[in-house]
Amino acid sequence: MIEMREAWRTWVTPRPLRSRPIHRWFAFPHSFTGDLVDALIAEWRLTEHDHILDPFAGAGTTILAAKLRSIPATGYDLSPLATFVSKVKTRNYNHRRVESCARELLHRLSGTTFDVVDREYPDLVREALPNGILATFEGIDRAIASSPGSPRERDFFRLALIAIIPKYSRAVAAGGWLKWVHNCTKKTSICNAFAKQVDLMVGDLSTCPNTRANHWSASCADARSLPDEAPTYGAVITSPPYPNRHDYTRVFGVELMFAFLDWEKTRRLRYQSIHSHPESRPRRPEHDDYQPPRGLRSTLTKTRRAGLEPKIVSMLEGYFLDMHLCLRECQRVASPGAPIAFVVGNAQYAGCPLPVDTYLARIGQALGLKWEKTIAVRLRGNSAQQMGRFGRHPSRESIVVFRKA
Numbered sequence: 558m559i560e561m562r563e564a565w566r567t568w569v570t571p572r573p574l575r576s577r578p579i580h581r582w583f584a585f586p587h588s589f590t591g592d593l594v595d596a597l598i599a600e601w602r603l604t605e606h607d608h609i610l611d612p613f614a615g616a617g618t619t620i621l622a623a624k625l626r627s628i629p630a631t632g633y634d635l636s637p638l639a640t641f642v643s644k645v646k647t648r649n650y651n652h653r654r655v656e657s658c659a660r661e662l663l664h665r666l667s668g669t670t671f672d673v674v675d676r677e678y679p680d681l682v683r684e685a686l687p688n689g690i691l692a693t694f695e696g697i698d699r700a701i702a703s704s705p706g707s708p709r710e711r712d713f714f715r716l717a718l719i720a721i722i723p724k725y726s727r728a729v730a731a732g733g734w735l736k737w738v739h740n741c742t743k744k745t746s747i748c749n750a751f752a753k754q755v756d757l758m759v760g761d762l763s764t765c766p767n768t769r770a771n772h773w774s775a776s777c778a779d780a781r782s783l784p785d786e787a788p789t790y791g792a793v794i795t796s797p798p799y800p801n802r803h804d805y806t807r808v809f810g811v812e813l814m815f816a817f818l819d820w821e822k823t824r825r826l827r828y829q830s831i832h833s834h835p836e837s838r839p840r841r842p843e844h845d846d847y848q849p850p851r852g853l854r855s856t857l858t859k860t861r862r863a864g865l866e867p868k869i870v871s872m873l874e875g876y877f878l879d880m881h882l883c884l885r886e887c888q889r890v891a892s893p894g895a896p897i898a899f900v901v902g903n904a905q906y907a908g909c910p911l912p913v914d915t916y917l918a919r920i921g922q923a924l925g926l927k928w929e930k931t932i933a934v935r936l937r938g939n940s941a942q943q944m945g946r947f948g949r950h951p952s953r954e955s956i957v958v959f960r961k962a
């Protein structure tokens with residue numbers, strides 16, 4: 558069954574997150590919103606006795622929305638940036654202590670200038686943050702590291718610092734790639750921007766439920782082979798990367814290599830990510846049980862004949878194999894009867910529509926999951942390049958809902 562729910566259309570875009578406390582600390586380009594998670598929690602009547610899984614946690618939207626409703630949640634993501642953001646957003650804090658650490662840190666930084674870069678960085682970071690900007694970011698990072706707070710308080714301030722990188726970077730995200738711009742923002746304003754971000758985050762803490770429970774976590778794992786052994790999750794709410802060539806290790810390359818990984822590790826992360834971009838070449842678990850969904854082969858043949866590059870065709874083949882492996886894992890770790898929702902976006906290549914939601918439903922059914930419905934929420938225009946060549950044919954963004962038998 559395909560159901561149209563236009564009222565949910567803005568909930569599959571990250572825009573509304575910019576005005577939502579805590580969610581706004583950091584968003585991913587394809588984050589959905591807490592409203593979507595809330596609506597599914599209400600529809601499935603989940604309670605604090607359930608446990609929600611998000612195997613593509615991104616900026617932690619599912620885990621945070623679950624926490625705000627006191628429902629335990631676990632997130633996984635391949636990217637250390639994603640798990641860091643998710644953890645910082647969903648931890649418990651002592652509001653007063655964070656406030657006093659913030660005052661002390663900002664006092665130490667006021668009037669200080671930083672001119673020397675001590676650490677080694679990949680070229681991308683040096684080129685994106687030139688002329689003393691990198692020295693200032695590193696100086697603030699050092700001040701955070703030596704500040705008197707606890708490790709989790711230091712992480713809180715580190716997220717504030719990472720969140721302002723795009724304001725100063727010459728490499729800005731454009732679609733799934735980085736575009737070089739002439740950014741003339743002065744390094745002298747970085748401490749002010751950091752102070753503003755810290756103020757916003759400290760202010761948001763008052764909206765966080767005061768709980769001692771520790772039922773919300775995020776850690777690094779591949780959604781194709783999750784670390785859980787037993788079927789424990791009462792629901793899955795997630796959104797895998799879309800097959801649109803978008804590469805999170807590129808768009809967040811500066812943040813990743815400033816704070817988490819060197820160049821080689823970033824490259825390995827790129828290779829291992831879901832086959833949603835042509836540079837991915839992941840190591841996968843055994844998959845003898847996979848058959849491409851009905852219709853996929855003929856669609857790919859059409860795209861090939863229409864001139865689609867072979868590397869994009871094999872990306873699309875790999876994408877659906879990856880979806881099979883992720884659904885297989887969700888099925889394994891979900892408890893019987895658990896609902897599983899995947900937010901996905903259809904695409905278009907060489908003028909041929911690629912109905913990702915339909916193929917996903919078929920893959921789930923082949924695994925023995927019950928396909929309940931596909932909720933179509935939004936129509937997105939195709940890429941400028943596709944529109945120019947083949948006309949405007951919007952693709953739908955939808956939520957494919959399964960139930961574990």
Ligand SMILES: C[S@@+](CC[C@H](N)C(=O)[O-])C[C@H]1O[C@@H](n2cnc3c(N)ncnc32)[C@H](O)[C@@H]1O
Nearest residue numbers: 588589613615616618634635636779780830831
């Ligand atoms: C569409 S985003 C998720 C956004 C998230 N729903 C939110 O609201 O912020 C997809 C995420 O999948 C992650 N990812 C890519 N390949 C992965 C893999 N093999 N295993 C786990 N996560 C992966 C990316 O790092 C990215 O954070």
